[in-house]
Amino acid sequence: MRFQESRGYDDPLHELGRQLCDLAQAASLPYRFLMIYYHVAVLWLKHHQLLRLARWRFASCHEVCESAPCLGNLAESIHTIRSGYETLVASSREFSLFLPLRKPFEQMLADWDEMSEDVAISSDPEIRSLLFRISDAV
Amino acid sequence: MPFDILRTASFETNMASCLEAYSRSIPSVEAVIAGLLREPNQGNVYPGFGQVQVRKLRVALKEYRLSKRDGLRLIFMVVPKRAMLVPLMVYRKGQFKSEGDVNSAIKEQLRRVARELGPDPC
Numbered sequence: 001m002r003f004q005e006s007r008g009y010d011d012p013l014h015e016l017g018r019q020l021c022d023l024a025q026a027a028s029l030p031y032r033f034l035m036i037y038y039h040v041a042v043l044w045l046k047h048h049q050l051l052r053l054a055r056w057r058f059a060s061c062h063e064v065c066e067s068a069p070c071l072g073n074l075a076e077s078i079h080t081i082r083s084g085y086e087t088l089v090a091s092s093r094e095f096s097l098f099l100p101l102r103k104p105f106e107q108m109l110a111d112w113d114e115m116s117e118d119v120a121i122s123s124d125p126e127i128r129s130l131l132f133r134i135s136d137a138v
Numbered sequence: 139m140p141f142d143i144l145r146t147a148s149f150e151t152n153m154a155s156c157l158e159a160y161s162r163s164i165p166s167v168e169a170v171i172a173g174l175l176r177e178p179n180q181g182n183v184y185p186g187f188g189q190v191q192v193r194k195l196r197v198a199l200k201e202y203r204l205s206k207r208d209g210l211r212l213i214f215m216v217v218p219k220r221a222m223l224v225p226l227m228v229y230r231k232g233q234f235k236s237e238g239d240v241n242s243a244i245k246e247q248l249r250r251v252a253r254e255l256g257p258d259p260c
Contacts, residue, residue: 107207114196118182121241122185124245127248128186130245130248131215134215134248134255135217137255138217
């Protein structure tokens with residue numbers, strides 16, 4: 001469980017969240033658009049890989065330990081990533097220089113939104129108990 | 139092993155109301171559900187339910203040019219021991235304003251399904 005107790009910059013999800021926050025800050029300075037374009041290309045390449053990693057960690061947390069702090073860390077990383085993308089989507093609407101980036105940002109945001117929704121649904125104790133009740137009744 | 143499907147009245151009501159504005163897609167959604175009987179291991183798993191699998195499948199509404207990303211979400215349960223598939227809920231992406239609203243709607247729907255399948259143990 002490599003990332004079970006991971007903290008700080010060893011964790012690629014945490015790193016992505018940090019990068020997005022930096023990028024979101026830079027996005028408020030439109031003259032930095034070249035830097036944004038470069039980073040978005042890198043983000044796009046890493047996107048699916050990190051999403052898979054997040055899903056793997058999510059599954060592992062539940063199957064192996066159901067550790068609340070571990071799930072909490074994952075949820076926090078996903079929340080940071082989502083906030084970063086939300087800011088970038090907003091910036092891409094605001095500045096015409098970023099307009100071509102709007103669609104990729106929105107797509108990446110939608111995928112992390114989905115992930116976040118899954119973590120929230122799956123971790124909700126009431127939903128879990130209802131699902132167990134249904135499976136017992138079937 | 140061929141799977142059977144258990145479609146509750148609560149699910150039928152939920153699906154009818156969700157697809158009210160997308161009636162042309164009903165046959166394709168039904169085809170997706172039928173396809174699950176052959177291949178129940180589709181979609182993302184909600185982990186931590188042991189032998190029982192709870193999954194979420196994204197369904198495109200091609201008739202309305204909605205991709206999987208923007209289309210329907212189908213939550214279903216697979217009970218391998220009984221070879222049974224139970225569709226629980228469908229909702230559209232963006233149907234609810236926030237994540238909290240999605241959670242509340244899912245809870246409400248699961249309560250209906252649970253009530254229909256058996257009495258409350260409490």
